[in-house]
Amino acid sequence: GAGVSQTPSNKVTEKGKYVELRCDPISGHTALYWYRQSLGQGPEFLIYFQGTGAADDSGLPNDRFFAVRPEGSVSTLKIQRTERGDSAVYLCASSSRAGEQFFGPGTRLTVL
Amino acid sequence: QKEVEQDPGPLSVPEGAIVSLNCTYSNSAFQYFMWYRQYSRKGPELLMYTYSSGNKEDGRFTAQVDKSSKYISLFIRDSQPSDSATYLCAMSGYGNNRLAFGKGNQVVVIP
Numbered sequence: 449g450a451g452v453s454q455t456p457s458n459k460v461t462e463k464g465k466y467v468e469l470r471c472d473p474i475s476g477h478t479a480l481y482w483y484r485q486s487l488g489q490g491p492e493f494l495i496y497f498q499g500t501g502a503a504d505d506s507g508l509p510n511d512r513f514f515a516v517r518p519e520g521s522v523s524t525l526k527i528q529r530t531e532r533g534d535s536a537v538y539l540c541a542s543s544s545r546a547g548e549q550f551f552g553p554g555t556r557l558t559v560l
Numbered sequence: 561q562k563e564v565e566q567d568p569g570p571l572s573v574p575e576g577a578i579v580s581l582n583c584t585y586s587n588s589a590f591q592y593f594m595w596y597r598q599y600s601r602k603g604p605e606l607l608m609y610t611y612s613s614g615n616k617e618d619g620r621f622t623a624q625v626d627k628s629s630k631y632i633s634l635f636i637r638d639s640q641p642s643d644s645a646t647y648l649c650a651m652s653g654y655g656n657n658r659l660a661f662g663k664g665n666q667v668v669v670i671p
Contacts, residue, residue: 547592
């Protein structure tokens with residue numbers, strides 16, 4: 449079956465712009481996660497959805513970051529007023545049982 | 561102190577050697593332990609998934625968890641050039657679904 453998909457694969461934007469990153473999880477997975485990975489580091493947790501609701505958003509770095517999952521499937525991570533420090537690979541994962549998360553290929557965000 | 565420590569030093573081994581990787585952690589609430597493989601410019605791929613202490617073997621891969629020492633290991637037998645990648649350890653606890661990752665180990669298997 450299809451794995452987790454993410455679009456776009458690459459996004460280049462200018463400082464101060466707004467961006468949206470999309471994640472399409474594995475069909476039937478109710479849990480969805482967003483992580484951010486900087487060069488040479490492991491992924492860092494941002495937010496976790498169980499169904500449509502954000503069960504844990506404690507990893508979002510500030511209020512410029514927001515994510516939604518309105519129908520319990522596709523999720524969108526939104527970043528307002530982007531800064532150069534937001535440049536990273538944004539990874540999405542989905543899961544059907546505790547701990548076992550399957551990742552998408554990521555979106556490489558570059559803020560100029 | 562980070563929750564998960566993984567010495568990020570690159571590791572080069574000849575083809576056919578055993579690769580040994582490990583992580584230590586500080587949070588005693590962790591119950592689920594994973595190893596991911598990540599190729600350059602790709603997402604992490606789940607290799608091994610272990611619940612609580614013990615060993616798990618899958619083909620050439622063996623994962624070990626020692627909760628008393630807060631130490632986990634991954635062994636790759638008969639390493640192949642296609643095993644060249646970054647290996648990330650990850651873990652989570654009950655009711656806390658976020659994964660805490662190590663920094664990753666870059667492994668290079670030389671033909």
